[in-house]
Amino acid sequence: MKSLQARYLDRLAELYPTIAAASTEIINLESILNLPKGTxxxxxxxxxxxxxxxxxxxxxxxxxxxxxxxxxxxxxxxxxxxxxxxxxxxxxxxxxxxxxxxxxxxxxxxxxxxxxxxxxxxxxxxxxxxxxxxxxxxxxxxxxxxxxxxxxxxxxxxxxxxxxxxxxxxxxxxxxxxxxxxxxxxxxxxxxxxxxGDIYDRGPGPHIIMDKMMTYHSIDVQWGNHDVLWMGAAAGQMGCIANAIRICARYGNLDILEDGYGINLLPLATFAINTYGDDPCTCFQLKGSDSYSASEREMNQKMHKAISIIQFKAEGQIIKRHPEFGLEKRNLLHHIDFERGVLEMDGKEYKMLDMNFPTVDPKDPYAFTPEEADIMERLERAFMNCEKLQQHMKFLLAKGSLYKVYNNNLLYHGCVPLNKDGTFKEVEIYGKQYKGKALYDILDNYVRKGFVAVDKAEREKGRDMMWYIWLNENSPLFGKDKMATFERYFLAEKETHKEVKNPYYDMLENEEVLDRILREFGLEPEGAHIINxxxxxxxxxxxxxxxxxxxxxxxxxxxxxxxxxxxxxxxxxxxxxxxxxxxxxxxxxxxxxxxxxxxxxxxxxxxxxxxxxxxxCVGDTDIGRELKEKIKDLEKLLNAYYSGAIAEKFTR
Known part of the structure; x- marks a missing residue:
């Protein structure tokens, strides 16, 4: 039985069947190595x-x-x-x-x-x-x-x-x-x-950007938290769907969903009018563009409130389903005193700015009403069956990842979760502990499972993990102690809006810490960079x-x-x-x-x-290293030809 090396040379000989062909390719590759590095x-x-x-x-x-x-x-x-x-x-x-x-x-x-x-x-x-x-x-x-x-x-x-x-x-x-x-x-x-990272949210044309990226000649993507949010939405994760719609509503960009992706928001709009018809929804003012008429702005604000309440319920259900995510403190609806109009949080009481919650049952605040459940089921189907959105997500999966090491640079969107002493923070993901590069790798793996896993339970875990990546303090793409969405809407006290960053962000001038991160991802610190x-x-x-x-x-x-x-x-x-x-x-x-x-x-x-x-030169790059390996293999093939171990194949 032939060795693996011999079988490999046989396959290479099929591509370069003569001494002349192998020699010419070596010459071509050597010339490429000496060209200037591409930009x-x-x-x-x-x-x-x-x-x-x-x-x-x-x-x-x-x-x-x-x-x-x-x-x-x-x-x-x-x-x-x-x-x-x-x-x-x-x-x-x-x-x-x-x-x-x-x-x-x-x-x-x-x-x-x-x-x-x-x-x-x-x-x-x-x-x-x-x-x-x-x-x-x-x-x-x-x-x-x-x-x-x-x-x-x-x-x-x-x-x-x-x-x-x-x-x-x-x-x-x-x-x-x-x-x-x-x-x-x-x-x-x-x-x-x-x-x-972060192609999506806030601006009016992420779908147009995605179309442009899909035609670009050579590209890679490191997913940002907003991208993973949309990936989760496309995979049918309800917490992600609600967040994506809420952010579009907040920035006056619902046409991204309706016109860009053809997602029908009429059931949500009808529900918002029927439920919040007399509610001014003043806590749900729009950000960004002022190009809307008064009626359009009023409609958007009602939809903004409707999807926000649905989001808090959907997230409450996920948190109950996954106590291991450690997010119980982020469930706040059951801490509202509906009679007194106050929220109890961290041992303090705060006056609520809005107490019109017609769809929230104080006895079971995270349960959808029948209308809300119907809306979310329709939206789930719409996101999962939108051909254009699914094409965009397939592109992100094919060309993207949570990080990339390329030409002596380490690329990632957010952070590497650290302890206060600068060491890598251990994070539990579905019962196992991960830190540093291993944390990135397991999260990347679960994002892909959320789309392609054959096992239904693993696919569901992958979908929920995309929501986790969006807002968990231990997520490398978020890296704050909380996402204070609820507080920003309903509480006037600025102290409740504060989101404390991971210690990583206090250590960006600490060379020892940065060198530790570079080595963790396989780079020698001398001459290497982190691009963030x-x-x-x-x-x-x-x-x-x-x-x-x-x-x-x-x-x-x-x-x-x-x-x-x-x-x-x-x-x-x-x-x-x-x-x-x-x-x-x-x-x-x-x-x-x-x-x-x-x-x-x-x-x-x-x-x-x-x-x-x-x-x-090209020879100094990752591609150059691959070409040098190919040259070595071709030289082995030449030696096999010269030694008679492999015969040249001539065709007429």
Whole structure:
């Protein structure tokens, strides 16, 4: 019987059946190892802000402008460079405006094509021809390859390229070609995109962001707590469903559910009107947009209250079902004195701001009324049977995880739960103890079980675990002692609203603790980084996104409009290219129209976090290590051919 190594070489020989084929592949792989490292782009806490997200993808957090600067230096004015950048971001829209006033469109086409070709060549310089071919639009693939490839066999290169450009303009294909070139530049400028959590909630377009992500050429996602909430909702977990709807109602985004995902909210709306018709629902004011009419706002507030009460009941049922979650203190409905209008909590009494609870039975406060039960059963079916939502969740499962180790960086959304002394906190998950990386791994496992487990009991445990991840103090994605939703609605006292963070957040400048975390996830601390989201960086108060000398980077700076008053900016993003790590700060995004018309850009400031003395190559990356292993295997195959252990296979 052949050894495992011999069987593996036999399989490899099927792919490379001759000495020539194996040798050629080794040469190809060695050449790739010496190319510059591809650019990685990191975004986090997008929270439904699809226009700003789309713009940042187009500009690569300043990467496109850097390419333009590299090519043109001082030979173009700042205004011309900005116009060229805007054209690359929005080619069709910007062109239509320019051509309305351009007196010599053919000349403009030629100049613009030459400039775009120069930028595109620069962007393509770090890739193999094979990779570039795969990125080329089919319609113009041959011509683009000719324009982007240096032709050493031509005596007069300029006249050759000029003839191609002249022909493109003469046959009326300049517009389409400019669009294709611009999109190719965007595609080549960023090699890989990392989304470090929280695509969903607060903003109006998470479904649009998901559609965009599903078409992106190379991407991974580290789930945030809001993403796991929606994953739980899509899996049919009622506590997650109620939370997802409540947050949409709170931020005036119910159309995400109705228009974006086609989920029918009419039964909930009817129930809300019938139940809270005379109730002003003043504790359930909307956040965010002021674009609603008085009647729309009133309707939203009633639905907001109706789903909130349903949520507290649904969560009470989960807590009773899972006492091991340790959340009994979060069940508050049975602590209300309905006659006196007060809540007893932590040995104190607090005056309730709202005591209209027509659906709550003081003797059994967590029981659904028949109408509420019917609504939740309908919503459960709607979420689980929504084809678009299920496609989005399958994408998150396929491309996502709770953490990722990639190119010497550790990526996660929230925290690693710690004790006060900086050691890893032990957490009980379904009767077993976990901490550090093991905690992340078991929670990731249960999220997947909630969708795919064959055993019904395990699938239910996975679904409930998604709700746990959303709000439990021991969840790496939440990391606070409580989610004070009930208190914020019903109690005026600010002390009851306070959510105490896990000690992790007090130790971001503690190198010993950060080194311990890096080692726990298999990284040597020297030269490694933690890339973190979840907690907005208050730049206006002087807070820095760089912690512990840049060993940890918190890149949530307020992408969500709801946070921008608190943070003072519109988010941080991170670029990791062959020269090092570059942190980009962003101004608030006005609109796509303003970006095109005014040539405004939200990329406002870049700072080098880490500069490398020698430009990093593919060989220095995780992909490079995989390629080196493949080269070793191919060299073993060559030795087997040369030794006669494996015969070459020639075909006619």
């Amino acid at each position: 990685e782009h990191f975004l986090t806490d997008i929270h439904g802000e699809y226009e700003a997200f789309s713009h940042v993808l187009k500009n690569g957090s300043g990467s496109v402008k850097r390419k333009i600067d590299d090519v043109f230096g001082n030979t173009l004015s700042r205004q011309d460079k900005q116009s060229l950048a805007t054209l690359i971001y929005y080619p069709a829209e910007k062109m239509s405006r320019i051509l309305q006033t351009e007196k010599n469109p053919d000349d403009w086409y030629k100049i613009t094509l030459y400039r775009l070709i120069a930028v595109c060549r620069r962007a393509a310089s770090k890739y193999t021809r094979s990779k570039i071919r795969k990125a080329l639009p089919k319609e113009f693939a041959y011509v683009l390859e000719e324009l982007l490839t240096e032709r050493g066999d031509l005596q007069d290169k300029e006249s050759y390229y000029d003839a191609i450009v002249q022909t493109i303009v003469r046959v009326g294909r300049a517009k389409a070609f400019i669009i294709a070139l611009s999109e190719l530049i965007q595609r080549l400028t960023v090699d890989h995109l990392h989304i470090v 989201g979840h907690v907005p960086v208050k730049s206006k108060d002087g807070e820095s996104p760089l912690k512990c000398g840049g060993k940890l980077l918190v890149i949530d700076g307020g992408f969500s409009r709801a946070y921008q008053k608190e943070t003072g900016i519109a988010g941080y993003t991170l670029i990791y290219n062959s020269y090092g790590l570059i942190l980009a700060a962003h101004d608030p995004f006005e609109s796509t129209e303003a970006a095109i018309e005014k040539e405004s850009d939200i990329h406002s400031e870049s700072r080098m976090v880490k500069w490398v003395p020698e430009r990093k």
